[in-house]
Amino acid sequence: MPFEWFLALRFLREGRLQSLLILAGVAVGVGVIVFLSALITGLQASLVDKTLGSQAHVIVRPEEEQARVLGNSDAAVTLRRENAPQRRELIDEWQPLLETIAAEPDVLAVSPVVSGPAFASRGAALEAITLNGIVPASFDQVIRVSDSIVSGRFELSGEDVVIGRELAEDLGVAVGERIRLDGGEQRSAVFRVSGIFDLGSREVNERWVFVALRSGQSLLSAGNSISTVDVRVGDIFAADAIAARIAERTGLIADPWTKLNAQLLVALRSQSASSFIIRFFITVAVALGIASVLTVSVVQKSSEIGILKALGTSTERVRRVFVIQGGLVGLIGSGLGSVIGATLALFFSRIAQTPTGEPTFPVDLSPQRFLVAALVATVTGLLAAVAPASRAAKLDPAKVIRRG
């Protein structure tokens, strides 16, 4: 074993109480950091998850002027406006558009959607809905409806409709039963409920209705056009940039999820910022603790240091003895702290459960978190040791030996 490592370990072992106290200090600090960030990351991930569970990462829609230029005659546009002022503009030549968007880097899936307001009725029950005509196979790549089916299947042949749990309750229908969908302009048809979903949001479960793209187009009088292209991306936090690229490439409007959830994002950001500030000050406190314990240890060990130097131990080696101690305290302390933090986080997630026994949100205990904690604590320990170590290295052996 290298001399300086041997001495560092021996000094730590010899200063038993001091070493234990500072290790405990580092462990508590790292524990709080791990716990806090596991909690916050878990909370944020689950918030984002819930939000994006029923929302495309990027939604591409036409610009109004452009829609007018594209295809339709002025008369048609005017007519459409007058009859259905709430209805959006449409995209006509959408097949090549799908390919263009799908070819963008970091785009995982694209799906055409035609959507608009409509009514669903069964007997006397009538509910306002948002009708979505989709291609189930590709749509499921963008928003995982199939994972959220609570009854029946996510299948849409010509006469099938998939509705949310709340709407099914409001209408009093079950899988296999029939409902009428009315897109206005005397266009209505009867569909068979093939599946019921629960996308985790009451509003979505009440309003969203899925039919096959073609059925949607005909109910909404959209011809062969679609309303939007829904996109799933690899990195949700790159959605803004990807949306901007898509907009530039296609000349259409591309809204990232962040734009539609600005408030959530602000909340996430301020949460991250406050957690960062807390972590920063804990790290500073840990660094000061390590530095002060090492400084005391250098004073206590000054006679040993003097002897070491008088016996030919180089200044550099003496310095390293103390820097290593700082690093070791950081490393070992962060190991203990990771255990403490993980235990706390697991305990917390167990007591914060929904009545059904599910955790309200999962804590994020990815190994990466512990690696980062260990790295930060070790580097903090090393840095905190620099000043005491150079103090030790500068000690004048003659003075120490003379003092007696």
Add this chain to the structure above:
Amino acid sequence: MAEPILQLEGVVKDYGTEVITRALDGVDLRLEAGEFAALIGPSGSGKSTLLNLVGLLDRATAGRVFVAGQEVATLDDRGLTRLRRRTLGFVFQFHHLLPALTAEENVMVPLWAERGRADEEMRRHARELLGEVGLAERAGSKSGELSGGQQQRVAIARALAMSPALVLADEPTGNLDTKSADAVFDLLRRFNRERGTTFLVVTHDPRLAQRTDRIVELVDGRICCDNPWPPRGGERPQGTMAQER
């Protein structure tokens, strides 16, 4: 002896900046390899100061110090460390050992500090030295578990670990009872005889000084007397042990 192991020429050492204490005031001294010399003098006469200069732990204010032919003023911190490691051994009055280390590890320190890594040969060497000072069976003891005399014997083993040409001992028996002091002194003598190691030993004890080959006396920072022992015309000739070998 072509080259003296130690040579001081007009060495002056001042302490302090405002109030200046002159601890050494023009010291000339020459020590040949193999000598066993005592440095005596009243308290405050500059003995420790002289030893620290020779031990490369401090620098002279004026004058020249040569250790093993090297003028020390020309060396930087690293050069001093190296010369100290290769040429010098120390036995201090206080702070004998590192309390966190065992006797064996303490003896290993100089070699370990030089090579960076411990190996089996280093351990064997340390145990041999401990055997020579009669402490083979205490190799694994921490210094707190050893008596004062035993600690000083470990310190001697450590001073000899690098086979230094010159061993400096500052009142090595100052804290010991008479019996332990005798044993420690005998040990130093023995190494001087067997290995030809040069010793410069500061002592208060006239009884011990008389068992050396040469007595150098400092008074107020100057060498007042420097005589071979026993004095010329005594039962032993001027010839020293080294020359007898």
